[in-house]
Amino acid sequence: MADNTNTAGLAGVTAGKTAICTVGKKGVGLTYRGYLIEDLAEKAEFEEVAHLMLYGALPTADELASYRKRLIGMRGLPDGVKTALEVLPRDTHPMDVLRTGASVLGTLEPETDAEAQQHEVADRLLASFPSMLMYWYHFAHNGERIDVETDDATVGGHFLHLLHREAPSEDGVACMATSLILYAEHEFNASTFTARVITATLSDFYSATVGAIGALRGPLHGGANEKAMALIESFDDPDAAEAGLKQMLADKEKIMGFGHRVYKKADPRNGIIKAWSKKLAGENDYRRNLYAISERLEQTMLDEKGMFPNADFYHATAYHFLGIPTELFTPIFVISRLTGWGAHIFEQRADNRLIRPSADYVGPEIQEFVPIENRG
Numbered sequence: 176m177a178d179n180t181n182t183a184g185l186a187g188v189t190a191g192k193t194a195i196c197t198v199g200k201k202g203v204g205l206t207y208r209g210y211l212i213e214d215l216a217e218k219a220e221f222e223e224v225a226h227l228m229l230y231g232a233l234p235t236a237d238e239l240a241s242y243r244k245r246l247i248g249m250r251g252l253p254d255g256v257k258t259a260l261e262v263l264p265r266d267t268h269p270m271d272v273l274r275t276g277a278s279v280l281g282t283l284e285p286e287t288d289a290e291a292q293q294h295e296v297a298d299r300l301l302a303s304f305p306s307m308l309m310y311w312y313h314f315a316h317n318g319e320r321i322d323v324e325t326d327d328a329t330v331g332g333h334f335l336h337l338l339h340r341e342a343p344s345e346d347g348v349a350c351m352a353t354s355l356i357l358y359a360e361h362e363f364n365a366s367t368f369t370a371r372v373i374t375a376t377l378s379d380f381y382s383a384t385v386g387a388i389g390a391l392r393g394p395l396h397g398g399a400n401e402k403a404m405a406l407i408e409s410f411d412d413p414d415a416a417e418a419g420l421k422q423m424l425a426d427k428e429k430i431m432g433f434g435h436r437v438y439k440k441a442d443p444r445n446g447i448i449k450a451w452s453k454k455l456a457g458e459n460d461y462r463r464n465l466y467a468i469s470e471r472l473e474q475t476m477l478d479e480k481g482m483f484p485n486a487d488f489y490h491a492t493a494y495h496f497l498g499i500p501t502e503l504f505t506p507i508f509v510i511s512r513l514t515g516w517g518a519h520i521f522e523q524r525a526d527n528r529l530i531r532p533s534a535d536y537v538g539p540e541i542q543e544f545v546p547i548e549n550r551g
């Protein structure tokens with residue numbers, strides 16, 4: 176029987192070509208279309224990165240202004256989407272809300288001609304995801320039907336504005352921009368690969384997005400930021416965190432927000448979002464304690480396992496300090512990653528071949544068929 180252990184989880188297997196992103200070259204780096212993540216996070220706006228992903232190049236100032244205007248104009252929700260969101264139970268996970276919202280929008284504004292419509296569909300989903308999420312959130316929690324169309328210049332500002340029902344702070348907008356840039360793209364990660372597999376059957380953009388949301392939802396992928404928050408919050412102080420973590424490791428538990436399939440030395444996104452977490456913690460005692468707990472968990476994982484935090488770990492406290500409820504963490508990842516999924520959907524379509532690998536069969540040999548009346 177063939178030994179398939181070296182391809183378990185497709186680890187280390189090259190499954191295609193891409194011109195969009197490099198991950199972990201020389202052990203650490205991350206680039207989007209040749210730009211370093213450090214430069215993009217420090218010097219670009221998220222909408223510039225979205226344009227880079229979906230239109231292939233950084234925009235000029237005029238292009239950015241008109242791209243922002245275009246996104247602002249696409250924030251409204253059709254009545255059919257609102258009605259569907261209103262019937263979802265209050266305890267629905269917000270990832271399922273976005274999965275459902277994308278699916279319903281795909282029936283009301285279907286992609287019938289991929290070449291002519293794919294950019295419009297991508298921009299529409301990017302612009303309306305915060306609207307879907309927050310329309311459902313306020314309806315489910317307070318029975319309120321909010322107006323989802325703000326004129327905030329940025330995607331992150333729109334999200335925060337709808338969440339808190341007031342104009343977002345400068346730090347809030349800036350942190351969201353950085354976060355959305357960091358989460359935008361990551362080569363053949365599980366959700367993007369899912370989107371490419373669906374796209375390769377010549378299915379539509381919405382179906383690829385719905386599948387990708389399903390893949391991102393799990394705690395081994397995007398869902399880890401929510402689990403990391405639960406872990407950090409479960410400890411009273413750094414000493415308790417160190418002791419608790421050691422016990423979890425002794426019990427062979429996986430620590431969410433640590434480890435990575437590709438990066439071996441560090442996740443380059445971690446330091447950037449960690450700096451935001453520290454800045455937002457400020458002088459507030461409650462926040463400083465959570466930040467200190469996070470740092471102790473990081474140090475203990477390094478000492479005990481030689482493991483480093485991935486992008487999800489410090490996102491947890493950064494979002495928490497912005498007043499974002501934990502169950503909305505992974506949906507924010509969706510809003511951002513839609514741009515990377517879109518870039519990969521376009522790339523797959525431009526040079527398509529069905530993705531259909533083989534499997535090593537490990538089941539029974541040919542058996543004699545026994546009619547049902549003779550089984551027993």
Ligand SMILES: CC(=O)SCCNC(=O)CCNC(=O)[C@H](O)C(C)(C)COP(=O)(O)OP(=O)(O)OC[C@H]1O[C@@H](n2cnc3c(N)ncnc32)[C@H](O)[C@@H]1OP(=O)(O)O
Pocket residue numbers: 184186394395396397399428429430431432433434435436437480485486487
């Ligand atoms: C944005 C993102 O999606 S980043 C990823 C977010 N996911 C998480 O944070 C979940 C926690 N991390 C993990 O589960 C893993 O590190 C993954 C899923 C990210 C990568 O998984 P893989 O490449 O398959 O590594 P695998 O799970 O085989 O781990 C290799 C070894 O390291 C250990 N290990 C890996 N991650 C962790 C962790 N977070 N905590 C404790 N041990 C870990 C494994 O137990 C395993 O040990 P063993 O060889 O003694 O059995």
Ligand SMILES: O=C([O-])CC(=O)C(=O)O
Pocket residue numbers: 198358360361363364365396436437485486
């Ligand atoms: O690349 C991966 O496997 C997971 C990840 O970090 C991401 O999708 O951002």
